[in-house]
Amino acid sequence: MGSYSLCAQNIQFSGLKRTDSVYLKKAIGLRPHSTLDSLQLQTLARKIRNTRLFHTVSYTSRVVGSDTTVNFHCEEVQSVLPIVEIGATQGNQWFRLGVQDENGLGKGIQTIAFYQYNEKHSFVLKQKFPLALGKWGVGYLLRKWSFLEPFTFQNTPEYYVYTSRNAEVNVSYPFKVNRHELEVGMGYLSEKYLHTKPEEFQQGPTRFFHEKLVLKTVHTLNQLNYHSFYLSGWANTLRVVGTLGPKNTQPFVSVINEIRYFKRMPHKGNLAIRNRIGLASNQNVFLAPFVLDNYYNIRGVGNRIDRGTGSIVLNTEYRQTLWENPTFGIQTLGFIDAGTWRKPGGTLTDFTKRQNTKVFAGFGTRLIYKKAFDAILSLDYGWSINGVGQGFVFGIGQYF
Numbered sequence: 229m230g231s232y233s234l235c236a237q238n239i240q241f242s243g244l245k246r247t248d249s250v251y252l253k254k255a256i257g258l259r260p261h262s263t264l265d266s267l268q269l270q271t272l273a274r275k276i277r278n279t280r281l282f283h284t285v286s287y288t289s290r291v292v293g294s295d296t297t298v299n300f301h302c303e304e305v306q307s308v309l310p311i312v313e314i315g316a317t318q319g320n321q322w323f324r325l326g327v328q329d330e331n332g333l334g335k336g337i338q339t340i341a342f343y344q345y346n347e348k349h350s351f352v353l354k355q356k357f358p359l360a361l362g363k364w365g366v367g368y369l370l371r372k373w374s375f376l377e378p379f380t381f382q383n384t385p386e387y388y389v390y391t392s393r394n395a396e397v398n399v400s401y402p403f404k405v406n407r408h409e410l411e412v413g414m415g416y417l418s419e420k421y422l423h424t425k426p427e428e429f430q431q432g433p434t435r436f437f438h439e440k441l442v443l444k445t446v447h448t449l450n451q452l453n454y455h456s457f458y459l460s461g462w463a464n465t466l467r468v469v470g471t472l473g474p475k476n477t478q479p480f481v482s483v484i485n486e487i488r489y490f491k492r493m494p495h496k497g498n499l500a501i502r503n504r505i506g507l508a509s510n511q512n513v514f515l516a517p518f519v520l521d522n523y524y525n526i527r528g529v530g531n532r533i534d535r536g537t538g539s540i541v542l543n544t545e546y547r548q549t550l551w552e553n554p555t556f557g558i559q560t561l562g563f564i565d566a567g568t569w570r571k572p573g574g575t576l577t578d579f580t581k582r583q584n585t586k587v588f589a590g591f592g593t594r595l596i597y598k599k600a601f602d603a604i605l606s607l608d609y610g611w612s613i614n615g616v617g618q619g620f621v622f623g624i625g626q627y628f
Contacts, residue, residue, distance in 0.1 A: 238295065239264075239272075243302040247281055248334040254359050255279055255336060255405055269298060276300060277454055278406055281307060281331050283599050306600035307331035311342045313523075313623040322346035322531060330601045335359075338367075346531065348374035348389065358400070365400040369415070376424070377515065377532060381431040388421045390515065396442065411446040417471060419515070440471040452490065457557060457596050457604065458498050459490035469517075482508035482517045488628060496549035502628045504541040507570075513537070516572045520586065526565045527627065528588045528610025528619045538570030540579060543628055547594070557596035563627075564589050565610065587614045594626070602626075 239258065241249050256275040264272065269287060276285045284303045289296055311326035326342020336358045344350040349372075356367035377390040398413025419438045426434035445468045452461040464487045472479040484506035491499045504525070508517045518539035522531050525541045545563035552558070568585040570578040578584050590610030597603040602625045611618035621627070 238297045240297065240299045241302055242299055243304065244334075245304050246307070246331060246334045247302075247304060251335040251359065252276070252279070257405055273300065274453065275406070276302060278452070279336070280454055280601060281305060281336070283456070303599075305598075306603070309600055309603055309624065311340075311624060326352075328602075346375045348376065348391075350374050356400070358402070359405075363402060365402070365411075367398050367400070367411075367413075369394065369396040369398075371395075375532065377421075378534075379432075384431075386429060386432070387424045389424060391420045391422075393418045394442070396444075398444075407450050409446075409448045409450075411444075411448075413442075413444050413446075415442040415444075416440075417442050421515075438473055440473045442469065442471050444469040452488075455492070456598055457559075458492055458496075459500070460492050462487065462489045464488075478509075480509045480511065480513070482506065484518075493546075496552075498547040498549075500543075500545050500547060500626075500628065502541075502543040504539065506539045508537045510537045510570070510573060513572055518569065520567065520569060522619060522621055523623075526567050526586050526588050526610070527563065527590055527592075527608045527621045528565075528612065529586055529617055530619060534569060535572070536569030536578070536584075537572050537574070538576070538579065539567060541565070541567035545592075545627070552596075552598075555598055557594075557598060559594035559596065561592050561594065562590070563592065563608070563610070582614075585614065586612065586617075588617070589613050592627075 313324040324344040329339040338356040358365040371394040374391040396415030400411040423434040450463045470479040516535040520534040588610040592608035595605040
């Protein structure tokens with residue numbers, strides 16, 4: 229295609245079945261009276277792909293007299309998907325069922341709603357409305373979370389039924405759409421603990437209740453580029469959360485930073501690395517914020533095995549595509565998940581102690597449907613290489 233410039237008003241879109249064209253122009257930063265050259269059109273095509281709402285994107289130009297018109301041919305993905313996740317480790321099983329929509333009303337409205345059973349009943353409803361108020365986005369969260377939580381008293385495991393109810397609202401501002409965003413929010417949180425055998429337990433409290441105000445800030449830098457199910461680039465998310473109860477003189481603060489890095493390799497390989505570092509107020513709290521869990525950080529370790537006021541986790545995996553056609557793909561992968569925790573009230577040297585460190589290795593498979601948003605059926609099996617433990621993790625989407 230030769231070099232030329234054209235007005236943004238001469239850009240058209242075809243293939244939009246659900247996506248609103250006005251929203252799409254806002255999401256890719258296309259201003260009505262801006263002028264673009266051929267190189268900027270290639271950047272525009274990449275921005276459209278990075279919305280993750282389209283399976284394929286291409287463009288053609290047509291010259292009539294002195295006017296040039298460019299038409300972007302977009303094939304939308306199926307953006308409404310079921311949530312089906314299952315976990316199974318020694319003596320511990322759970323499942324999650326729900327629905328996820330990444331393009332509500334064709335305006336990029338993100339919705340997650342699911343039910344989870346892990347010996348107790350939980351549900352989550354979360355929505356985000358990007359660019360709803362000019363450049364500002366708004367969102368909310370409603371959550372009831374309940375599960376059996378293990379605690380150790382005098383080297384003896386004890387179990388509480390933990391139930392939390394959470395309501396939050398937030399606003400977000402994209403300094404650069406899909407690339408750089410700041411989100412702030414506030415909400416209400418109630419927490420209740422009930423010992424499973426209160427008549428037999430004498431070493432600590434058998435039940436108690438907390439109410440808290442929650443304030444949070446999330447800063448995101450995203451330099452990821454999507455090539456169908458392949459990823460390249462990096463993204464960093466910094467999350468700061470503070471809670472304050474009516475009986476607390478000082479807030480409880482937790483900070484977690486997550487960086488992800490992806491590199492496309494020869495012969496349809498994809499290297500994926502994630503690092504999470506978290507620190508919180510180092511009080512000897514009953515329920516520390518950073519959890520060791522099959523689903524969140526260490527595949528095969530089990531569900532909610534331990535907690536701490538600090539964590540360092542490194543997930544590394546190599547994804548190899550075995551077969552693909554225009555609609556489907558099959559990947560296999562090998563992974564190593566490693567993490568270490570600081571105990572509540574502990575010191576930074578806790579990170580170096582062997583008993584606080586978990587290292588699991590494993591392998592997995594992915595069945596990929598390219599024409600739907602994140603439609604990846606995943607199954608991983610991990611086992612400990614510095615202790616005991618093993619298990620399967622089944623879900624929708626990549627692990628990270």
